[in-house]
Amino acid sequence: MYNSVLGPKQDILLSLLGKYHPKTYIEVGCFQCVTLRLVTDLAPVYGIERCIGFDLFEQCAGDETELGVGDEHAPLDGPPLSFEEAIGLGLEVYKGDSKETLTTLGDLACQPPVFAFVDGGHSFETCYSDIKNVKACHHDAILLLDDSDYPGVAKAIAECGFPSRRFPYYLTVIE
Ligand SMILES: C[S@@+](CC[C@H](N)C(=O)[O-])C[C@H]1O[C@@H](n2cnc3c(N)ncnc32)[C@H](O)[C@@H]1O
Helix, strand or coil: CCCCCCCHHHHHHHHHHHHHCCCEEEEECCCCCHHHHHHHHHHHHHCCCEEEEEECCCCCCHHHCCCCCCCCCCCCCCCCCCHHHHHHCCCEEEECCHHHHHHHHHHHCCCCCEEEEECCCCCHHHHHHHHHHHHHHCCCCEEEECCCCCHHHHHHHHHHCCCEEECCCCCEEEC
């Protein structure tokens, strides 16, 4: 069922989960919940106790998407899953702008180590806020940033000043 969407992103994500053994997995920007469902299903294998997703669950502004005009988006193409559908699948998800919803992360009592896949809004403001909000609650959290070659995401990573390691293409880990 996941074969059509598994790619280098998920391969690297799973290898990092195997390396860091998080107890909590957070996905900021879970869209159709493909990756969140994958990790939730595999959680027992990786010793992950809780998987949490955050998304607008509605159309986002153009500067928040990784798509430029004329870009193709084959693997994740399609409408976002509705919030109700995600809940119906048994996923722990929170709806709203992550600039606000992530400020309540501290209330969720997440067990460390925390691993956060930050793949939400791609503007500088949103990405910077997502990194800061996760690190504010869990300063030891490992963050995997998608599309780190996009200007807003690249700038957010640089401005945060945390030690980071870039993969050959578009992924960056903040440790
Ligand atoms: C590239 S998709 C995420 C793909 C997903 N991580 C996966 O691997 O299947 C980006 C998602 O970020 C969400 N998003 C954009 N801006 C957001 C914001 N300010 N707050 C919450 N979610 C946001 C969009 O709704 C979209 O679903």
